[in-house]
Every structure is written in structure tokens, then in C-alpha cells.
Amino acid sequence: MPEARDPWERLLEKVEEDENGCWLYQGALNESGYGRFAYHGIHGYGTDYAHRAAFHLANGWLPEGYEQTIDHLCRVHRCVNPDHLEVVSPKEQMARSPFFGLRTTCIRGHALTEDNVYLYHGHRRCRSCWREEKRETYQVNRDEMLARKRAAYWSNPEPKREYQRQYNAAKRKPRG
Ligand SMILES: [Zn+2]
Numbered sequence: 001m002p003e004a005r006d007p008w009e010r011l012l013e014k015v016e017e018d019e020n021g022c023w024l025y026q027g028a029l030n031e032s033g034y035g036r037f038a039y040h041g042i043h044g045y046g047t048d049y050a051h052r053a054a055f056h057l058a059n060g061w062l063p064e065g066y067e068q069t070i071d072h073l074c075r076v077h078r079c080v081n082p083d084h085l086e087v088v089s090p091k092e093q094m095a096r097s098p099f100f101g102l103r104t105t106c107i108r109g110h111a112l113t114e115d116n117v118y119l120y121h122g123h124r125r126c127r128s129c130w131r132e133e134k135r136e137t138y139q140v141n142r143d144e145m146l147a148r149k150r151a152a153y154w155s156n157p158e159p160k161r162e163y164q165r166q167y168n169a170a171k172r173k174p175r176g
């Protein structure tokens with residue numbers, strides 16, 4: 001029996017886009033943070049992962065045996081943006097590209113060439129993103145560290161001021 005309303009439209013109503021382009025699912029989530037969505041799928045009406053539903057509704061049905069292997073390139077479990085989803089090939093086919101459903105760029109637009117991809121628990125990840133994230137983390141840690149140092153200084157600046165006074169006085173003394 002066909003649904004009264006287009007499931008794609010129903011899905012989009014439950015989505016809020018964030019600054020990374022992730023479509024954050026606002027409906028029910030399971031305990032792992034994946035969205036749950038009820039619609040008329042290939043096995044009849046039922047509840048499925050929202051991201052899997054999004055992939056199917058956007059790209060058509062996957063070949064038998066690949067329904068379980070949709071991966072988030074953005075690693076955001078509740079994201080249902082079809083551009084952030086791809087089909088993961090079984091491990092033995094990982095080396096072989098191109099493979100049905102594999103994306104050629106990551107969500108930040110880096111080319112997913114063989115040397116820019118590493119495997120994480122059998123899923124493809126972008127090396128450039130990993131590098132960028134590491135840089136961002138480093139920057140955050142560095143800013144935090146400097147803020148802590150500044151706070152520590154101003155919580156008790158007097159000993160350092162005294163040291164500074166002695167240092168300046170010593171510098172001003174004529175030598176010899
Ligand atoms: Zn996403």
C-alpha cells in the first residue's frame with residue numbers, strides 16, 4: 001500500500017542542517033545516536049535507520065546484501081544528508097576502486113584518492129580531514145593552555161611583578 005505522503009518529504013521535515021552541512025535528524029534516535037524512521041521500504045512498511053532510509057530515498061535501492069553497509073563520511077550518526085553517506089564495500093573489495101556507490105570526494109571536498117584514504121574499522125576515512133582536525137585540536141589545546149597560563153598569572157601577579165622590578169633595576173645599573 002502506498003504511503004499517504006512522500007516519505008522523502010516527511011524525512012526532510014525532521015531535519016535541521018548544521019554548519020558542516022550535516023542534516024541532523026530531529027526524530028527518534030536509538031541508543032547509539034542513529035535516527036529511526038518509519039516508511040514503506042523494500043521489505044514493506046517498517047522502522048529503519050533514518051540515514052539508510054535517506055540513502056535509499058535519494059539513490060534508489062541497493063543491491064541485495066549491501067543494505068547494511070551505508071557509512072557516514074562525516075561520522076555524525078544522526079546525519080541523514082545523502083551526500084555524507086556512501087556504500088562501504090566488503091573488505092576484500094576495498095582495494096578495488098571504483099566501486100558502486102563510493103564517493104570521489106569527502107564532505108569537505110578533498111579528493112578520496114587511494115593515498116588520501118585510510119581504513120578505520122573497515123570504513124574509509126579522509127586523511128586530509130584527519131590532518132585538519134588534528135590541527136584544529138592542536139589550536140584549541142594551545143589557546144586553552146595560554147588562557148590557563150594567563151589566568152594563573154593574574155590570579156597572583158605580585159611575585160612576578162617583584163621579579164620584574166628587580167630585573168629592571170639590575171638592568172638600569174651601570175656596569176663596571
Ligand atoms: Zn553529515
Ligand SMILES: [Zn+2]
Binds near residue numbers: 107126
Ligand atoms: Zn576530507
